[in-house]
Amino acid sequence: MSPSQPVFRFAPSPNGYLHMGHAYSALYTRHWARRLGGRLLLRMEDVDPGRSKPEFAEAIIADLAWLGFDWDGAVLTQSTRNPAYDAAIRHLDQLGLVYTCFCTRAEIAGAARERDPDGAPLYPGTCRHLTPREIAARNEAGVPMQFRLDTEAAARRAGMLTYSLAAPNPNDRPQLRHARPERWGDIVLKRKDAPASYHLAVTVDDAFQGVTHVTRGTDMEAATDIHVLLQMLLGLPTPIYTFHRLILGADGRKLSKSDGARALRARRAEGMSAQEVRAELGF
16 A cells, blocks of 8 residues: 555444445445545444344445445454553543543433433533542442543643545545534543443544545534544544435435344345445445
8 A cells, every 4th residue: 555545444333234324335435445546444343242243244244245345455343452442541541531430321311401413412521520439439339330531621632623524525625624522522432341432443443544534424424523532632643534425214314223224135135236226326
C-alpha cells in the first residue's frame, strides 16, 4: 500500500443477518474504494459478546461473497483486540477523564431530563462524583458497573473540534465540519460484560487499520462527533467522513435487525439474484 492510497472499511456487527441496508452500505463502500484505487477492509465488530454469534459472522461472509463484495487482506475481529481497548481506557483514565458508574438503564431513564441525538435518555452524571470509598463499597457488593467518559471535561481539554466531510461522495472536496460531542453526555467506554463500547472500539480500530475514509449512514452523523473527540484524546488520526443515504422500509423507517428487517439471505433463498439486489440498490 502506498502512503497516499485511500483505505476504506466495511464493519458489520455479527448480531444478526444482513439486510438491504447493510447491502447498500457494503456496495457503496466497495464502489468508492475501487473507484479511488483504495484498499477495502472487512472488520467484524463482535465487541458485544452477549449478542454476537459465530453463525452470524459466517452468514455475513457468505452474503458478502454472494453480493460480489471482495475485500483486501484478512478479516479483523474485534474480539481479538481487547488489550488495545484496555490501553485506550487507561490512557483516558490517566487524563482524569474516566469514572465508574453503577446506574441501571431504568435509573438513568428516571433521572434524565434531556435526550441524546438518538433520542435515548441523556445520562445526568449521577456517579461522576462518587468517592473512592463509595466506589469500593459498591464493587464489594457486586453492583454491576461501567466506565464512562467525563465528556464535558474531555471537550474542554480538546477545545474546538473539527473533521473533514466529503459530501455527497468520497471523491468530493472535503469541507470542515464542527463536532459537538457534549450533546451526547458522558458516554459509556466499557461495561462489565463487554470489553469496550462501540464508540471506543471503532475509534481505536479505524486508526489501527489505517482507515483514511469512513463511509456510514446519515444516522451515524451525530455519533461521529464522539469519535472525533476520542481521536483527539487518544492522539489518533481523523479519517475523512462521508454519510450515505439510508435504505428505508415500507413504513418509511430505517431498516433494522431489531425491528425484524427482511434478511438478505431470505431474498437469496427466494431466488433473487445478486445482480437484482445490486440493481435495486443502484449498483
